[in-house]
Amino acid sequence: MARIRLLSEETINQIAAGEVIENPASVVKELAENAIDAGASEIRIEIRGGGQQLIRVSDNGCGMGADDAALSLERHATSKICRADDLSELRTMGFRGEALASIGAISKLTLTTALEKGPGHQIEMEGGRLLKVAPCPRQRGTTIDIRSLFYNVPARKKFQKSAPVNAAEITKTVTLLSLAYPEIGFTLVHQERETFCAPALEAGSFYSRALQVLGETFCAASFQIDHKGFRGFAGNPSQHRPNRSGQYLFINRRPIFSLALSHAVRDGYGTRLTEHRHPIYLLHLDIPPHLIDVNVHPQKREVRFQEERLIKEELREVIQQAFEEPKGAPPVLIRSLLPPPSQPFPWDLPLSFKMREERADPEPLCAPIHEEVHPLGVFSHYLLLEEGNLLTLIDLLAAREQVAFEKLSKKGAIEKTGLLLPFVFELSSAEAHAMEAHLSLFEELGFSLRLSGAQSFIVDAIPAFLETSAIRDALMQIIEGKTSLMNSAQLLSRFARGNKKQFMLQEALALFKELRKCSSPFQNFQGKPIILHLNQDEIAKLFSKKI
Ligand SMILES: Nc1ncnc2c1ncn2[C@@H]1O[C@H](COP(=O)(O)OP(=O)(O)OP(=O)(O)O)[C@@H](O)[C@H]1O
Numbered sequence: 013m014a015r016i017r018l019l020s021e022e023t024i025n026q027i028a029a030g031e032v033i034e035n036p037a038s039v040v041k042e043l044a045e046n047a048i049d050a051g052a053s054e055i056r057i058e059i060r061g062g063g064q065q066l067i068r069v070s071d072n073g074c075g076m077g078a079d080d081a082a083l084s085l086e087r088h089a090t091s092k093i094c095r096a097d098d099l100s101e102l103r104t105m106g107f108r109g110e111a112l113a114s115i116g117a118i119s120k121l122t123l124t125t126a127l128e129k130g131p132g133h134q135i136e137m138e139g140g141r142l143l144k145v146a147p148c149p150r151q152r153g154t155t156i157d158i159r160s161l162f163y164n165v166p167a168r169k170k171f172q173k174s175a176p177v178n179a180a181e182i183t184k185t186v187t188l189l190s191l192a193y194p195e196i197g198f199t200l201v202h203q204e205r206e207t208f209c210a211p212a213l214e215a216g217s218f219y220s221r222a223l224q225v226l227g228e229t230f231c232a233a234s235f236q237i238d239h240k241g242f243r244g245f246a247g248n249p250s251q252h253r254p255n256r257s258g259q260y261l262f263i264n265r266r267p268i269f270s271l272a273l274s275h276a277v278r279d280g281y282g283t284r285l286t287e288h289r290h291p292i293y294l295l296h297l298d299i300p301p302h303l304i305d306v307n308v309h310p311q312k313r314e315v316r317f318q319e320e321r322l323i324k325e326e327l328r329e330v331i332q333q334a335f336e337e338p339k340g341a342p343p344v345l346i347r348s349l350l351p352p353p354s355q356p357f358p359w360d361l362p363l364s365f366k367m368r369e370e371r372a373d374p375e376p377l378c379a380p381i382h383e384e385v386h387p388l389g390v391f392s393h394y395l396l397l398e399e400g401n402l403l404t405l406i407d408l409l410a411a412r413e414q415v416a417f418e419k420l421s422k423k424g425a426i427e428k429t430g431l432l433l434p435f436v437f438e439l440s441s442a443e444a445h446a447m448e449a450h451l452s453l454f455e456e457l458g459f460s461l462r463l464s465g466a467q468s469f470i471v472d473a474i475p476a477f478l479e480t481s482a483i484r485d486a487l488m489q490i491i492e493g494k495t496s497l498m499n500s501a502q503l504l505s506r507f508a509r510g511n512k513k514q515f516m517l518q519e520a521l522a523l524f525k526e527l528r529k530c531s532s533p534f535q536n537f538q539g540k541p542i543i544l545h546l547n548q549d550e551i552a553k554l555f556s557k558k559i
Pocket residue numbers: 042046047049050071073074075076084085089090091092105106107108109110111112113153154
């Protein structure tokens with residue numbers, strides 16, 4: 013009896029999908045790239061349950077007519093190339109005509125699309141089977157909903173990471189695309205909360221987008237590069253990493269991993285970098301499409317170079333030269349992009365993208381706190397207020413600690429900062445076990461952590477108040493302490509005091525407002541005072557004391 017048989021269409025499609033779609037973040041990548049290719053100026057991504065429940069990508073791009081919409085879900089159907097030769101002139105993110113078909117084969121998909129003129133259309137697909145095509149009102153553009161991802165591929169579903177880890181991966185994917193396409197506005201909404209927003213900028217504003225997304229701290233400390241089609245930032249040699257996790261390379265606006273180019277950058281740093289350490293960088297390379305082959309990796313994460321040696325040599329030189337030019341003040345360009353000094357700026361954010369919650373204070377910072385409260389000023393880390401006939405003193409460092417403590421002890425209240433460059437650290441095997449046993453505690457405390465290898469962990473997000481330099485210390489103190497939520501909240505909130513001891517008045521008032529929302533604004537959990545009031549008699553007494 014013959015042992016070889018032809019596989020069913022359904023099985024072929026599921027296998028093919030497995031190559032392209034690894035996790036919810038790969039779906040977001042494919043759908044957002046399609047929106048980019050469709051000429052969208054706004055892309056909105058909504059996810060639920062880390063993307064496993066729902067991924068919805070909406071764009072205001074060119075949209076599709078009814079026939080194209082139905083064809084777009086077929087395998088090997090594309091509008092981007094006609095023949096293999098076209099690959100040498102490729103300017104689009106997609107070209108294989110298989111992403112939508114792959115996603116449709118392993119999920120429940122709804123596509124709603126409309127051209128500039130004419131009616132819109134909606135198509136429903138489930139596990140690769142077309143269920144329904146119907147007219148549907150919509151403005152120009154496309155919305156694709158993906159529900160129940162991997163519902164018919166249990167083997168893949170079983171190996172999916174937790175919702176927070178998937179959400180962090182998606183944020184990273186969107187962040188990367190936003191760095192490559194500053195002229196497009198990107199919004200990411202997770203569980204109905206906006207977690208990332210990069211408004212559209214002028215075309216070509218790569219530096220402004222980097223500043224918008226990564227923050228001034230990284231950009232100002234780095235070396236700006238703009239030479240021979242290489243643009244971006246080479247991190248300060250002191251910001252090295254034990255691995256390549258902080259290296260972001262875009263080739264013709266496509267996020268790419270290239271060991272060869274990573275070595276070239278490393279060579280450019282020369283002896284400025286300690287042995288066995290890796291630099292961090294964000295680099296955009298413009299290379300004529302005919303000199304690269306993008307059709308080498310299922311998820312298009314790698315490319316092959318025709319003149320690899322030449323590109324490596326040029327890259328090495330460009331990096332080397334960046335260090336040789338006198339640095340002094342931050343480059344003029346960066347300075348001109350900085351917000352005016354009166355505006356509060358998250359100075360202490362490391363190379364991280366700012367999640368939306370962090371800037372979510374909808375009230376203006378200068379709004380009066382209370383009619384009878386008049387700010388007098390800031391002295392060292394104390395805020396001075398006149399409240400009726402009282403002089404009020406607020407210890408701002410203690411206030412930071414208390415605000416953090418109360419948020420940490422309430423489930424889901426702590427704001428997170430996603431790290432664009434994940435923080436990786438190694439532990440002894442006992443420590444790694446302790447860490448793994450308390451992953452849910454760390455989630456509650458605002459960390460997104462995942463195991464990588466037997467004894468190393470990757471941190472993708474941290475509580476917003478924590479400085480990156482303190483991550484390891486904070487995690488170690490928690491696993492060494494009594495790992496109850498209350499105890500950990502006490503340990504961790506101490507880090508909220510931070511290194512910065514100077515406050516601007518606006519910043520101090522914003523913190524005071526936060527403190528007033530606390531259930532215990534006057535005393536911390538150890539009974540130490542945070543706010544002191546002095547009336548006129550008490551002040552007079554201080555003066556009348558004999559020395
Ligand atoms: N958001 C969108 N707006 C307009 N057209 C779209 C959109 N998404 C997909 N399409 C159309 O559907 C076609 C198929 O999309 P699909 O992602 O499957 O393939 P592709 O982008 O051509 O190639 P690849 O598989 O490499 O991504 C595209 O070529 C494009 O014409």
